[in-house]
Amino acid sequence: MNDKLAAIIDDFSFLDDWEDRYRYVIELGRDLEPLAETEMTDVHRVKGCASQVWLITERAQGEDPLLHFRGDSDAHIVKGLVAIMLALYSDRKASEIAGTNAEDTFKLLGLDEHLTPQRANGLRAMARRIRQEAELALAPQPAS
Numbered sequence: 001m002n003d004k005l006a007a008i009i010d011d012f013s014f015l016d017d018w019e020d021r022y023r024y025v026i027e028l029g030r031d032l033e034p035l036a037e038t039e040m041t042d043v044h045r046v047k048g049c050a051s052q053v054w055l056i057t058e059r060a061q062g063e064d065p066l067l068h069f070r071g072d073s074d075a076h077i078v079k080g081l082v083a084i085m086l087a088l089y090s091d092r093k094a095s096e097i098a099g100t101n102a103e104d105t106f107k108l109l110g111l112d113e114h115l116t117p118q119r120a121n122g123l124r125a126m127a128r129r130i131r132q133e134a135e136l137a138l139a140p141q142p143a144s
Helices: 003-014 018-031 076-089 094-098 102-109 117-138
Strands: 053-059 066-073
Touching: 003 018, 003 076, 003 102, 018 076, 053 076, 053 117, 066 076, 066 094, 066 117, 076 102, 076 117, 094 117, 102 117
Parallel strands: none
Antiparallel strands: 053 066
16 A cells, blocks of 8 residues: 555544545545646546546556556546545556455445445446556557
8 A cells, every 4th residue: 555545544534524534535636636628538538437537547668567647527526536546546557556456445435335326436437447557558568
């Protein structure tokens, strides 16, 4: 677990009230660097989210490359959930990402019980997309 995710989990543990946790999630979203308008295209849009969510993948070289993700949303709470997903997955090797189950983190934070079904489905869609990106990065590349 990286430091950013550990800090989020630690902060969540100090907040007993779910209203406070929702406010914290919104704050996390405010701290995300926004994507440029030109990056908010259908190519980067995550399918399966009720709100609009965009995800950009930046891949290093190598057989098991480091993947960096950037994301954004048009909804405040969802943007915070994007920040949690980026804390979980970004700047890790593709093999680690492919083997990481986001559901465990959702349960640890209590998100599995406190999000609407639509938002929970959106989180699963983001996790699926990120894991697909990792699997793609691990696939053998054709010789050039």
